[in-house]
Amino acid sequence: MALKSLLLLLCYASFLTLNLLASQFVSAAQKAFRRDPGHPQWHHGAFHDVRDTVRSDVRSMLHSRAEVPLHVPLEVNVVLVGFNGDGGYRYTVEVHKLEEFLRASFPSHRPLCMETGEPLDIEHLLVYNVFPAGQPELIALEKALKEAMVPSGTARESDYGREVPLFEVDATAVEPVFQMLYSYIFDTENVRYSAAEMDRPVPIAIFLVNFDKVRMDPRNKELDLDSFMDGKLTPLTEEDIKNQEGQYIYRYRYNGGGASQVWLGSGRFVVIDLSAGPCTYGKIETEEGSVSPRTLPRLQHMMFPRGFGPASAHSTHEFFIGQLASLISTTIEQVIAPDVRFETVDITSRLLIPIIVLHNHNRYNIMEKGHNYSINIEAIEAEVKKIVHDGxxxxxxxxxxxxxxxxxxxxxxxxxxxxxxxxxxxxxGRFRVHTKTYLDGAILKEEMERSADVLAAGLLEVADPSLSSKFFLRQNWMDESEGSSDSILKHKPLWATYDSKHGKKKKKTEKKQGDLYRTYGTRVIPVFVLSLADVDAHLMMEDESLVWTSNDVVIVLEHQSEKIPLSGASSPSLASNGSKPSLQPSLSTVPSSGKRRCSLFLLFSHSLCRSLSLSLSLSLSLSLSQILCAD
Incomplete structure (x- = not known):
């Protein structure tokens, strides 16, 4: 009898232990972003594979008579969220099939120089890693997105579609969840890089997202998304597939920028949400550079190409895989490895940026703090230091x-x-033609470049007299002799010694007192701010921007107009310089920063300027980042 009681007690204890383990397993399985022991580790395998061939590739590029580019591997990680039979339309993408298609169709990419139109001396060998995200991570993203949706009127499903409720999502509200997914996949939550280690390989990720709009409908308050963390999803009927759009539309806005379904995060990832939108923005009455409802692939168009019934499975699936591959290739060419604007190699160790304000009025002073037109020089300096290299x-x-x-x-x-x-x-419907006034930056640069050094030297003398001897060399200030007591500190520029011995008699020139020479190892980028009053209320630079940049100068236009209408539209209204859309196929929008925002070609640098308080400071920082990052 005692033995029987002991056996019953052991069985009961075993039953309780199994229940406890099962409950712990279920709770662990339902937790998203959980890294269990034995979780696969991500590593930058592409750079380890080519380590032995780098020396031979460099030698071939330097000594070959043919134009042989230097092959540099570029590893691109494509994360499929909701394409494992758990997202919208329960659609499934074969990971290996997409990866093989990318390798066969887009094996390499060679950027160009926009200044010369010639390809660069490097060619990226693209290495693709495509892998899906788990169902718990998908539900966690849908839950965060559902909580961030804010009603914003109505919008059309397409150009001529019906009007449905519109919800807008601030991308900064859901960005931390995507950052958690990034850290979970690449195991970067415990990694802290110093300033000297920031140039080490860091994973680049493209998040392709396919959410279930019915499941995360913000109007359905009763549905608990936590119950879908690890539960098996029920298959959809034909009627459910027809209603997968959820009878509503949602779009992203990054810090109040233009409406979009794609955005660039502050880290090393970009989000492309195929369930969001559709969005329309771009230049009016032109197709180049504009975005329409058919620009990005949508599962709705693939499942119902003519709006009636489902199409053949094989042909549409192959076509959709091709669209995804083309979208990934475009993202690489425009965001990850874009063309450079200037073909310049900067080997200087010091950077001098004089901000020169030229005004035609005395109503306010931009350099003084406390009003809407102030320039935050400290914030600009902090952002520029994030761009330059360590040291x-x-x-x-x-x-x-x-x-x-x-x-x-x-x-x-x-x-x-x-x-x-x-x-x-x-x-x-009326067609109107009118004349618009603008400032030509090329002419301004030609005249201002000649006086840039003089103005910069004057600013240095006023700001800090000790800097003048450091960045500029006073040569022959009070001494007209050719000799110098210090041949290292006081020397002529190299080009001054290249005098022709055979030719006309050398013309004697008198050197003016106070002549200044730039010291070596210093790069000067003058920034001219034109503060103009009593000008055309719609005055802008060319390309409908308030900023003009070249490889060595920045020109910013500032006047008192609150908003300037542009010939671009961001759905659903006409754009102005207070709410400027992205006119190029970019994956980000302009962050909101006061009354004004930067120009269109600087949109990708928005993560550099989060801490700026005024848009004029934003424009300056983004312009400088464009010049520095182009090198």
């Missing part, structure tokens, strides 16, 4: 000058005024 020295100084005292610059501003005809179609 680079950055000095930013500012000064204000009146155009009335610089006649040549005032004449240059007057000469740079141009006008062009603009054709617009009004809302009532």
């Amino acid at each position: 680079h020295e950055v000095v930013i100084v500012g000064g204000s000058h009146s155009l009335h005292r610089h006649e040549k610059l005032a004449i240059a501003v007057s000469k740079a005024m141009r006008g062009h005809s603009l054709q617009e179609t009004k809302t009532d």
Whole structure:
């Protein structure tokens, strides 16, 4: 009897233990972003594979008579979220099939230089890693997105579709969850890089997202998404597939920027949500560079190409795989490895940025803090230091000058005024042609470049007298002799010694007192801010921007107009310089920063300027980042 009681007690204890283990297993399985022992580790395998061939590739590039580019591997990680039979339409993408298609169709990419139109001396050998995200991570993202949706009126499903409820999502609210997914996949939550280690390989990820819109409908408050963490999803009927769009639309806005279904995170990832939108933005009455409801692939168009019934499974699936591969290739060419604007190699160790304000009024001073037109130099300096390499020295100084005292610059501003005809179609269908005035940055640069060094030296003298001897060398200040007591510190530029011995007699030139020479190892990037009053209320630079940049100068236009209408539209309204859309196939929008925002070609640098308080400071920082990052 005692033995029987002991056996019953052991059986009961075993039963309780199994129940406890089962409950712990279920709770562990339902937790998203959980890294269990034995979880596969991500590693940058592409760089380890080519380590032995780098030396031979460099030698071939340097010594070959043919134009042989240097092959640099670029590892691209494509994370499929909701394409494992658990997302919208319960659609499944074969990971290995997509990976093989990418390798066969887009094996390499060679960026170009926009200044010369020639390809660069490097060619990226693309290495693709495609893998799916788990169902718990998908549900966690859907839960965060559902909580961040805010009603915003109605919108059309397509150009001529019906109007349905519209919800908008602030991308910064769901970005931390995507960052958790990034850290979970690549095991970076416990990694802390120092400033000297930031150039080490860091994973680049493209998140292709396919959410279940019915499951995360913000109007359905009764549905508990936590119950889908690890539970088996029920298959969809034909009627459920027809209603997978959920009778609503949601779109992203990054810090109040233009509406989009794709956005660039502050880390090393980009999010492409195929369930969001559709969105329309771009130049009016042109197809180049604009985004329409058919720009990005949608499962709705694949499942119901003519809006009636499902199409053949094989043909549509192959076509959709091709669209996904093309979308990934475009993302690589535009975001991950884009073309560079200037073919410049910067080997300097110091960076001097004089901010020169040229004004034609005395109503306010941009250099003074406390008003809407102030420039936050400290914030600009902090952002520029994030761009340059470790060990680079950055000095930013500012000064204000009146155009009335610089006649040549005032004449240059007057000469740079141009006008062009603009054709617009009004809302009532009428076609109107009018003339729009703009500033030509190339003419301004030609005149301002000549006086940049003089103005910068003057600003340095006012800001800190000790900097002048460090960044500029006073040569022959009070001594007209050719000799020098210190041949290292006081030397002539190299080009000054290249005098022709055979030719005309050398013309004797007198050197002016106070002549200044730039010291070696220093790069000077002057920033001219034109603070103009009593000008055309719609005055802008060319390409409908307030900023003009080249490889060595930045010109910013500032005047008192609150909003300037543009010839671009971001659904559902006409855009202005207070709410500027992305006109190129970019994956980000402009962050909101005061009353004004930067120009269109600087949109990808939005993560560099989160801490700026005024948009003029934002424009300056983004312009400088464009010049520095191009190198």
